[in-house]
Amino acid sequence: MRRPSMKELAQRLGVDRSTISRALSQDKAHLVAPETREKVRRMAIDAGYRPDLTAASLRRGRSQTIGVLVADLENETFINVIRTLIASLNVDGVPVTTPLIAETRDKPNAASRLIETFLSRRVDAIISLASTEADERALEDASREVPVILAIRTLAALNLPSALCDDREGGAMVARHLVERGHKFVCQIQGPPLATTFKLRAQGFSKICADLGVREVTKPIYTAEATPTAGKKALDQVFECEERPTAIFAHNDAIAIGVIEALRERGLRVPEDMAVAGFNDTRLAKVLSTPLTTVAYPIREVGEHAALLFHSLIAGEKDKAGSRTFMPELIVRRSA
Amino acid sequence: MRRPSMKELAQRLGVDRSTISRALSQDKAHLVAPETREKVRRMAIDAGYRPDLTAASLRRGRSQTIGVLVADLENETFINVIRTLIASLNVDGVPVTTPLIAETRDKPNAASRLIETFLSRRVDAIISLASTEADERALEDASREVPVILAIRTLAALNLPSALCDDREGGAMVARHLVERGHKFVCQIQGPPLATTFKLRAQGFSKICADLGVREVTKPIYTAEATPTAGKKALDQVFECEERPTAIFAHNDAIAIGVIEALRERGLRVPEDMAVAGFNDTRLAKVLSTPLTTVAYPIREVGEHAALLFHSLIAGEKDKAGSRTFMPELIVRRSA
DNA sequence: AATGCCTTGTCAATCGATTGCAATATCAAT
DNA sequence: ATTGATATTGCAATCGATTGACAAGGCATT
Numbered sequence: 001m002r003r004p005s006m007k008e009l010a011q012r013l014g015v016d017r018s019t020i021s022r023a024l025s026q027d028k029a030h031l032v033a034p035e036t037r038e039k040v041r042r043m044a045i046d047a048g049y050r051p052d053l054t055a056a057s058l059r060r061g062r063s064q065t066i067g068v069l070v071a072d073l074e075n076e077t078f079i080n081v082i083r084t085l086i087a088s089l090n091v092d093g094v095p096v097t098t099p100l101i102a103e104t105r106d107k108p109n110a111a112s113r114l115i116e117t118f119l120s121r122r123v124d125a126i127i128s129l130a131s132t133e134a135d136e137r138a139l140e141d142a143s144r145e146v147p148v149i150l151a152i153r154t155l156a157a158l159n160l161p162s163a164l165c166d167d168r169e170g171g172a173m174v175a176r177h178l179v180e181r182g183h184k185f186v187c188q189i190q191g192p193p194l195a196t197t198f199k200l201r202a203q204g205f206s207k208i209c210a211d212l213g214v215r216e217v218t219k220p221i222y223t224a225e226a227t228p229t230a231g232k233k234a235l236d237q238v239f240e241c242e243e244r245p246t247a248i249f250a251h252n253d254a255i256a257i258g259v260i261e262a263l264r265e266r267g268l269r270v271p272e273d274m275a276v277a278g279f280n281d282t283r284l285a286k287v288l289s290t291p292l293t294t295v296a297y298p299i300r301e302v303g304e305h306a307a308l309l310f311h312s313l314i315a316g317e318k319d320k321a322g323s324r325t326f327m328p329e330l331i332v333r334r335s336a
Numbered sequence: 337m338r339r340p341s342m343k344e345l346a347q348r349l350g351v352d353r354s355t356i357s358r359a360l361s362q363d364k365a366h367l368v369a370p371e372t373r374e375k376v377r378r379m380a381i382d383a384g385y386r387p388d389l390t391a392a393s394l395r396r397g398r399s400q401t402i403g404v405l406v407a408d409l410e411n412e413t414f415i416n417v418i419r420t421l422i423a424s425l426n427v428d429g430v431p432v433t434t435p436l437i438a439e440t441r442d443k444p445n446a447a448s449r450l451i452e453t454f455l456s457r458r459v460d461a462i463i464s465l466a467s468t469e470a471d472e473r474a475l476e477d478a479s480r481e482v483p484v485i486l487a488i489r490t491l492a493a494l495n496l497p498s499a500l501c502d503d504r505e506g507g508a509m510v511a512r513h514l515v516e517r518g519h520k521f522v523c524q525i526q527g528p529p530l531a532t533t534f535k536l537r538a539q540g541f542s543k544i545c546a547d548l549g550v551r552e553v554t555k556p557i558y559t560a561e562a563t564p565t566a567g568k569k570a571l572d573q574v575f576e577c578e579e580r581p582t583a584i585f586a587h588n589d590a591i592a593i594g595v596i597e598a599l600r601e602r603g604l605r606v607p608e609d610m611a612v613a614g615f616n617d618t619r620l621a622k623v624l625s626t627p628l629t630t631v632a633y634p635i636r637e638v639g640e641h642a643a644l645l646f647h648s649l650i651a652g653e654k655d656k657a658g659s660r661t662f663m664p665e666l667i668v669r670r671s672a
Numbered sequence: 673a674a675t676g677c678c679t680t681g682t683c684a685a686t687c688g689a690t691t692g693c694a695a696t697a698t699c700a701a702t
Numbered sequence: 703a704t705t706g707a708t709a710t711t712g713c714a715a716t717c718g719a720t721t722g723a724c725a726a727g728g729c730a731t732t
Contacts, residue, residue, distance in 0.1 A: 003481070005688055016712045021690060028691085033710060053456045054393040055688035058717050063390055073415045082409075083439070095453050101437045103419070117431050120389045145339070228623040257623070264625035287564040287593070289600035341718055352682050357720060364721085369680060391718035394687050 067118030071130035084303025112138035147313035163305035171204030187217040187245040231258025247275035253282040275336035291333035298326035403454030407466035420639025448474035483649035499641035507540030523553040523581040567594025583611035589618040611672035627669035634662035
């Protein structure tokens, strides 16, 4: 006992399919007599009618679908941005645009392949929370067919509408704070160099250090991944230096957590023997027994602006679709 | 300069659209002369042809799409199961089935609304990693229209094909271990009672305690969410008891981490003053300076079996689609 | 030469909804 | 009664691909 199509509903009711379509639609419902409209709606409900969105997509040329590229599904910040984005895709609690979420894990060709799939599925827009310079070309090509929006990670060369955090200023905030606390020799543990985020944080941090006459460990220290494990390993490099810094700026809370654990294993106290600051203000940051000094990411703002960009671009209002950069906020806790 | 459709390719090449379709397909390509086939493929490539999957879906009655319901996108275990599932959706590295991932956050009506969307989009199957008794009805209804697969969380009443972990035995493993270590009075901090997972872990644990004559804190302790913050708060309840247990089984690593941090703040050492065990073997479990004794979730097995179920059911091989329960593994580290 | 088979390709219907245009009905105004 | 405007509905094309039925041509067999 399959569910009926519009055609069948029409037959049962003795009207044309177009009437059914209009009666059930949002914007064309006024074209059908209130009486008929009600009749159609009632019948649709108790016949268990369910619209076929693939058919509607084909005809409309709009799939009511958005492709979401995300670098890492385990990353709280990404997920939370996606959550606020998704929330804005609903109208009256009913999801009208379905997100197609796909993860790149920063693998070289992942993005281009996924973008191909998105385009084949005729997404109405693509929003990338995973941009790296390796995908620049793929995103540029895609942007000629469909609106492409950048979030979290920018790509300077592309000039696409984007929703970002001021990562440079975030790095600067940490630097200023460490200087205020009297640190004279500090160190960064950077995230993987692929994404612009970390580069900017590093720049902002270093700039302030230079300006205020604070020395940094000269050799740059990177992690392969932005994870606790990688952070833990990276700490070894800090201790290979001739002189030990008194504070570490980890580019992300996950890294910071690894660093703190590693310090603890070496019997060093945080912040007394070594101050540690992170970035993102993860859930865990508050819970740690040495609560983490970190930079709160403007999650809601970024998510909401990304959504706004999506809606403007869909509506063809290119003028309204400006890029914005939101300010993060330094959260001072015990660790630094 | 829009991309061409099959029709346009056909015109340019002076053949019928059906020939193009067959030449480009996997399974019907042999119906086209090798010469023509090559000609078509070459032309398709340099004309930048890209198939329209919404059109194909409509005609085929199969959308090459799978609806994935997940309770929490921040949960590593869910994500990792989804990852292995997704990996199996690719053929030769090319994604043929697109997952539609949606998060319920265990909110009452989220699942049914999302299932509606899935069905409107004509997904080929639904796989739920978010089942709670509240969604039982919705999943049952859905299963009459499309294959529904359960993963991680089961629903006893429904008898749907599922890929599970033996949570009861997992709980039992922890209990046996604590007994071996000489604990006589222990305590559980359970996850939210919605999902069967936690109920089973509790049962398995309590059964062994009872059998081996170990006492448990009588009042059951639940967390509102399976998060570190909730775990931290739950620990207060443990200390409200007249007699203090010597070991805690937290139903999940996130909870365990919160518990450990809270203990540390009270100045108690883990495991000397209080042993703590978790569940899932999260990334963080290894990294903690008191590495966590926990139960490794059979992520790969569950993910792969879920994928296998999907493929069998799609192929109409219902007989091959049996439920399976995989054994977790106790990982003994320092915390208990 | 007749028959049958195989290969290759065309024709046309179809999936289920949406929408521009035309048709009819209704009503008011002249 | 005629005209015009408005409201409501129907007709039919369309979105882009897939597929069953069928035709044409080539080849081998008898």
